[in-house]
Amino acid sequence: MTSSKLSAELTSIVRDKLEMGSKEPINVKVLLEKEAVLEKVTLELEAKGLRINNVEEGPNVVITGALEVQNVPAINSVSEVDKIEYDRSY
Incomplete structure (x- = not known):
């Protein structure tokens, strides 16, 4: 899995969930x-499986949502995405 845009924490969570x-x-x-x-x-x-919960617009746009673990690599390939992190707020 390409992890260039995934935070270290999210990479670890995805790997563990996929293994299980x-x-x-x-x-x-x-x-x-x-x-x-x-x-x-x-x-x-x-289209890649993200169920969007919230969009925070401003100088830094942040989209929060949920997706199945196997779809994380798919959103990693979206060119306009800068970084993907695990969201602890839910």
């Missing part, structure tokens, strides 16, 4: 690049 065969959703926080087009990115993230 868990299909339990993981809560994530997706930080977008400054030039990202929000509508395009949200559609692409949803």
Whole structure:
């Protein structure tokens, strides 16, 4: 799995859940690049399995949501995503 955009904590959680065969959703926080087009990115993230809970707009756009562990690598491939972290707030 490419982990360039995944935080170390999320990488570890994903690896552990995949090894256990868990299909339990993981809560994530997706930080977008400054030039990202929000509508395009949200559609692409949803198409890759992210169930969006909240979008915080501002200088730093943060999207929170949940997705099944096997779909984490898919959202890692979205070009406008800067970083993906585990979201502890849920």
